[in-house]
Amino acid sequence: MSALTEITSEADFSSHLSALSPSALVVLYFHTPWAAPCAQMGAVLAALASQYPATTPPTISFVSINAEELPDISEEYDVSAVPFVVCLRSGQILESISGSDAVKVRDAVERHAGRGNSAAGDPMDGVRAHIPPPLSAVPREDGPTTATQAPVTASHAPPADAANATAVASAPALTPEQSREALFARLEQLVKAASVMLFMKGTPSSPQCGFSRQLVGILRERSVKYGFFNILADEDVRQGLKEYAEWPTFPQLWVAGELVGGLDIVREEINADPEFLNQFSVNKPTTSA
Numbered sequence: 001m002s003a004l005t006e007i008t009s010e011a012d013f014s015s016h017l018s019a020l021s022p023s024a025l026v027v028l029y030f031h032t033p034w035a036a037p038c039a040q041m042g043a044v045l046a047a048l049a050s051q052y053p054a055t056t057p058p059t060i061s062f063v064s065i066n067a068e069e070l071p072d073i074s075e076e077y078d079v080s081a082v083p084f085v086v087c088l089r090s091g092q093i094l095e096s097i098s099g100s101d102a103v104k105v106r107d108a109v110e111r112h113a114g115r116g117n118s119a120a121g122d123p124m125d126g127v128r129a130h131i132p133p134p135l136s137a138v139p140r141e142d143g144p145t146t147a148t149q150a151p152v153t154a155s156h157a158p159p160a161d162a163a164n165a166t167a168v169a170s171a172p173a174l175t176p177e178q179s180r181e182a183l184f185a186r187l188e189q190l191v192k193a194a195s196v197m198l199f200m201k202g203t204p205s206s207p208q209c210g211f212s213r214q215l216v217g218i219l220r221e222r223s224v225k226y227g228f229f230n231i232l233a234d235e236d237v238r239q240g241l242k243e244y245a246e247w248p249t250f251p252q253l254w255v256a257g258e259l260v261g262g263l264d265i266v267r268e269e270i271n272a273d274p275e276f277l278n279q280f281s282v283n284k285p286t287t288s289a
């Protein structure tokens with residue numbers, strides 16, 4: 001699966017881009033370490049990247065760029081605020097998205113990844129182009145309204161120490177209620193990081209619990225395209241999601257930002273409707289949207 005690659009220098013950026021084929025979609029993610037919305041978007045992009053298989057040569061590449069540390073790159077892509085996402089192909093900017101709207105970013109990536117990949121033999125071709133909202137009853141509001149944007153002046157980036165000073169000055173200690181709100185805002189984004197999101201213990205290739213393993217098996221059998229989040233890697237998400245979802249265990253399967261349930265519920269849904277989840281299968285004919 002693809003991953004979010006951190007760019008460490010301008011030279012690193014140039015060599016990364018030149019190693020890609022011209023038809024590859026490049027997703028640039030500009031962030032700063034001190035801007036809280038960037039942490040959410042970073043997790044969203046990592047989950048999104050995990051949905052795309054790593055191919056040789058890559059047909060899609062997700063890169064993460066510290067907007068303050070690499071001001072020349074930020075300036076080149078007109079980064080005025082973070083988080084900021086740019087979809088790029090053959091050096092051409094296809095779309096820029098400013099702010100932490102996970103749905104907007106996901107839709108843009110899926111839309112652009114759907115084009116230009118067909119020659120690469122990617123098994124997910126076509127499906128990624130656009131998956132219609134699966135549950136018409138589920139409102140697909142535009143991302144959380146917590147899209148607080150942290151302004152960043154790329155061309156006048158402060159040195160690292162100054163950036164730290166900014167972080168201290170601009171990040172007063174949060175009250176427990178504020179921390180909970182921030183966590184819930186992050187979770188609201190995460191559950192929408194992919195049309196089908198699996199919150200599990202471990203990863204699909206290495207599940208750390210039998211329930212998660214079985215749910216991965218169900219999704220695999222149906223060739224469902226999904227994003228995942230390993231809750232063992234983030235205790236805040238592990239505990240917070242139980243409260244946010246009002247569901248005490250993992251795995252949790254979310255579809256279009258709505259909780260379906262755990263393994264037992266997914267099984268019940270499939271028993272009641274064998275076609276359940278089929279619309280997210282990579283084997284589904286793309287014409288039947």
Ligand SMILES: N[C@@H](CCC(=O)N[C@@H](CS)C(=O)NCC(=O)O)C(=O)O
Nearest residue numbers: 209211248249250251262263264265
């Ligand atoms: N029958 C449940 C089984 C899931 C379950 O019991 N999970 C436990 C053990 S893996 C869990 O997540 N406990 C809470 C935790 O570990 O944080 C289902 O349908 O998903």
